[in-house]
Amino acid sequence: MKSAVVTFPASNCNRDMFDALEKITGQRPHEIWHQDTDVPNVDLIALPGGFSFGDYLRCGAMAARSPAIKAVAAHAERGGNVIGVCNGFQVLTEMGLLPGALMRNRSLKFVCKTVQLKVENENSTFTNAYNQGQVINIPVAHHDGNYFADDETLARIEDNGQVAFRYVNHSGEATKDANPNGSQNNIAGIMNEQGNILGMMPHPERLIEDAQGGTDGRGFFDSIINSLN
Amino acid sequence: MTEIIWENNPEITEDLVKEHGLSEDEHQLMIKILGRTPTLTELGIFSVMWSEHCSYKSSKLHLKTLPTKAPWVIHGPGENAGVIDIGDNQAAIFKMESHNHPSYIEPYQGAATGVGGILRDVFTMGARPIANMNALRFGSPEHHKTRHLLSGVVEGIGGYGNCVGVPTVGGETNFHPSYDGNILVNAMAVGLADQDKIFLSAAAGVGNPVIYVGSKTGRDGIHGATMASAEFTEDSEEKRPTVQVGDPFTEKLLIEACIELMSTDMVVAIQDMGAAGLTSSSVEMASGGGVGFTINLDEVPQREEGMTPYEMMLSESQERMLVVLKPDRVEEAKKIFVKWDLDFAVIGEITDTGNLTLNWQGKTVADIPTQPLADNSPEYDRPWVKTVAPDTIDPASVAAPSDLGEALLKMVGSANMSSRAWIWEQYDHQVMADTIQLPGGDAAVVRVHDTDKALAISTDCTPRYVYADPFEGGKQAVAETWRNVTAVGATPMAITDCLNFGNPERPDIMGQFVGAIDGLREACTVLDYPVISGNVSLYNETNGTGIHPTPAIGGVGLLKDSSKMVTIAPKNDGDILVLVGETKGHIGCTQYLDIIEGREEGAPPPVDLEIEKRNGDFVRAQIQNGSVTACHDISDGGLFIALAEMAMASGKGMEIALNNGDVPLHAYGFGEDQARYIISLPADKLGEINSAADKAGVIIETIGVMQGNSLDIKDAMTISVEELLGAHDAWMPSYMSTES
Amino acid sequence: MKARVHITLKNGVLDPQGKAIQHALGSLGFDGVDDVRQGKYIELDLSTTDKAAAEANVEEMCKKLLANMVIENYSIEIE
């Protein structure tokens, strides 16, 4: 799989994403700088986590207006795969490529810990290596991951199976306690209608080797590779 | 000599000199160095350079006695941060620094800028920062300011560290009334560099350009350095000097830009602008290289209009660096900073005069010989009296609690011993994807990217021990970091220290300082664990009440094979638990005595450094040869607490029977004797370990086995792990969710 | 000229910050606070002296960057 990682000023998980993609795909991803106006022809573009532009004004707002983003949107328009993790998810909602918005965590505090996610849709490009309903561990680290969409949008993405991951407890129940940020319907990650764009707050790229405490994040990347075959 | 222009210059009266915190002797010395009366700008420069914070005038004499060398030390104290060799041409670079006073006035920004400052000390040497740590002390939980300060400081550390993308992997947090009016916020940063790419601050090359990069200069924190050197009074809170606001976004850009710049061969010298900003950076670079600097202040990027030379030189605006470039490389360097959207200005050049010459609006406003300014800074041998150590308390004289299990629950759920997850969950401790031991263990462990190596880091100090007996307490602080680093399987390499004390002009406080330094020296020497960087913060007092003396130690160790690392959580039922070290039931100065008996009394546990070394070397060897499945050192709260912590970390129970002889069980279980560990191992390794201990002359004893769901200690308690966790996890979230 | 921009959350959009403030005010003993909403206030110094042009310009800025039209409203005053 050919991939590329976009770096914005103050992206800080770009190297983590780059390394994870390189380790899992065996190919060095391309690097896209936020001011690049065209992007290489790849199977996947990743918008990494971090604090693009300091997260000033709104998380992801300034990044969503940078030159490279136009090319990313064009790639998505052509049906190319795009993932946004954490700050990348915020950028995708700010771009309007994914519905809703990510608000300040309910606690108002930054939260970094390992949470449990339930795989909601085993058929998607991004989840097919997992089983339906499987509960996986993935770390979160964010200040603004509280997913909000109006009722109509929410109903639509639920009905369409656009919810990829939900925060759950160890038994797989989407309880309030299992929700680290107050997201509606415990939503941790969503896809667009066409199923080629995904945004999620948790960081699969941080859990791909035993030394990191587990490998539950690998399935996410393996899914994308599978979907290309 | 250059003609000094006096226009717009107030008369330098005695009052003005005093206001600048300079003594009469220092005033005369300044006149002697200059050969004339200073200008206002010059007075400002002398006052900050000779402040306690920058000149170490009260502490230098004693700091010099610390051991700073070892074959693996590349740069010891004297640089922005210390540097050690970790093999394969790689170096670890680290330092710890205080930001106490600013954090008390504005906890969020004070702590945030503390993190920013220590990161700059590390990346200015060419390192990519890979880990942040902190050591925090707050007043009593009942004090009306404590919640506000705790929440602001933690948010500030997270707000800055999370944004710049350096994981904050650990630290320590204490509460004690002695910090009610003077909290301590000590931040440590660790970075990685190639040994042949380390950058120093000594300037060289007459004619070379001096470059200013980063943020613009505003009127922030003018006199921050002198504030850090003055005692607090009630109304210093009212004066509210312009607080420095951190801009982590700019810092992140600055890190990336500097690393990019330093990957070329353009840089002659580089130095961050820390305390006393442009003044200390230019003076240190010039005096360090034996050259002069001419600076045209009109070229300094300014955030506000009408700034005077005095203000520009004393501003502590954040996120700025000073760089000396090779000639003809300015355009090339500028491109990098333009790419990262940072200010870049040529503000001067290197001269052969040895002077710092400042020009502004066509006039010379200062012209100071830097060598005497830096080298002849005052040095005091302050009078001191030795602290009289309290008597040792006989364990038999302390009555047993009515229920040992209840005592344990109370302790694991107390302010000082409860879980700090509320804090570390606000820090991104996993960014960079190399954190292989998360907060909550004995030491944080971060991999050296793309290698099998890892660094173990721990910050420690037990201020109540240091207060009771500065010498033993000083030893203990060093020994505890050494033990923590050992407990994950790493080889301790070196320390940084952050020495927080009260007013050095008081002989009793100076006695604490001297005693603690003596203890540090002895421990570092015996443990072969040199001091490679550090910081001194004095005058931590409010209205004449000093803090508990707090020499916070940051220790760093190396794991050559990170797959050998262990945590405090035994993984398998049936694993045998072995106690390493001798237990005599030392009860004085313990958490038990404080929390259960309400007594802060007695001599602290003595530290026998020979035994410390022998036991630690034994434990490390067992971890490194793969015999051990988990390890935890025994410190605050003693054996019972250490066992409870292991049970909670693993979520598993244990069955324990202790051989306490004639030591009362509560003293045996809660005593804080030093040099001890608990290790867990598969039953089939027991024979091997026993003979290894015999051979090494280390006392070990099998005390139990992992099994069930409860901590079951014969004749003492049976408590479910769930109940322990309930008490342990509850305190801080519940404390922070109640309003004061 | 100066432009003052207020950015507020649309009706029906959850406001965690406002909620938290309301809660904190309650715990501090302030009674009778029925609702709290938090927004942003942005002041811009513009070099133009043409009020209409300024207004149009700032309107564009709001749409393009300052506000997220999915969840926020904006209002502009020029002076």
Next chain:
Amino acid sequence: MKARVHITLKNGVLDPQGKAIQHALGSLGFDGVDDVRQGKYIELDLSTTDKAAAEANVEEMCKKLLANMVIENYSIEIE
């Protein structure tokens, strides 16, 4: 009644957010923006109908919670 509170940074205090917004506006092609400062805007619904009491009350809220008096100023309108 409604209280509107504006919280702004004191003069001379660095405003990283404002600076970044100004810069971003520049990159989006908006010229002539000389300065940007970002503050907070808080709306409170109060159950009281006594304007003076409301004012005094909100003043207290600002001092105790809403504003960080070390670096921020506040202003209150009651309506």
